[in-house]
Amino acid sequence: GQNIDQPTEMTATEGAIVQINCTYQTSGFNGLFWYQQHAGEAPTFLSYNVLDGLEEKGRFSSFLSRSKGYSYLLLKELQMKDSASYLCASMDSNYQLIWGAGTKLIIKP
Amino acid sequence: IAGITQAPTSQILAAGRRMTLRCTQDMRHNAMYWYRQDLGLGLRLIHYSNTAGTTGKGEVPDGYSVSRANTDDFPLTLASAVPSQTSVYFCASSPTSGGSPDTQYFGPGTRLTVL
Numbered sequence: 635g636q637n638i639d640q641p642t643e644m645t646a647t648e649g650a651i652v653q654i655n656c657t658y659q660t661s662g663f664n665g666l667f668w669y670q671q672h673a674g675e676a677p678t679f680l681s682y683n684v685l686d687g688l689e690e691k692g693r694f695s696s697f698l699s700r701s702k703g704y705s706y707l708l709l710k711e712l713q714m715k716d717s718a719s720y721l722c723a724s725m726d727s728n729y730q731l732i733w734g735a736g737t738k739l740i741i742k743p
Numbered sequence: 744i745a746g747i748t749q750a751p752t753s754q755i756l757a758a759g760r761r762m763t764l765r766c767t768q769d770m771r772h773n774a775m776y777w778y779r780q781d782l783g784l785g786l787r788l789i790h791y792s793n794t795a796g797t798t799g800k801g802e803v804p805d806g807y808s809v810s811r812a813n814t815d816d817f818p819l820t821l822a823s824a825v826p827s828q829t830s831v832y833f834c835a836s837s838p839t840s841g842g843s844p845d846t847q848y849f850g851p852g853t854r855l856t857v858l
Contacts, residue, residue, distance in 0.1 A: 638785060676852055679846045731847065733785030
């Protein structure tokens with residue numbers, strides 16, 4: 635079956651670094667997406683990885699290991715506005731997204 | 744209009760009633776999607792359309808129907824609402840017609856409560 639696992643909730647301190655992990659198992663693989671979703675709002679695109687390795691985009695980086703079915707999102711220099719849910723999604727062989735339940739990130743001052 | 748709009752923003756509906764959720768995009772994207780989001784679960788695909796005139800079933804299509812008469816509009820209809828359809832509904836679109844990895848862009852959502 636298809637499955638995406640990520641932690642339900644994480645807490646971090648303003649200014650610190652946090653890593654949100656995601657493991658995936660899908661029928662075929664056409665890339666791994668990360669989205670950010672603030673409470674009561676729509677998901678917004680953060681990153682896409684299809685090759686192994688780290689992709690850096692400002693304070694956010696995303697890593698993929700295809701052989702391990704594993705990805706992580708790394709957030710540096712945390713700000714209060716980073717408090718949100720982070721959604722991991724794997725694109726399957728039909729180019730459909732299979733979504734994890736999301737990780738709620740709580741930032742404390 | 745800029746991006747994707749959804750209407751209504753929220754709705755309380757009696758069970759058994761018919762309801763259409765509206766979705767319009769002005770980005771000329773080929774593909775459109777309807778998802779539902781429930782607490783503790785990931786987004787689940789209800790129906791999708793890779794291009795105007797075509798539609799397909801997602802993971803949870805039962806009780807829902809869609810149409811895609813043109814590029815911009817993708818309404819979702821609940822023929823006879825049931826309480827288990829209480830959820831937040833998101834419409835999304837992506838530029839290509841499926842068959843390639845592509846970023847999906849989401850509308851603001853419709854919060855639907857069925858009593």
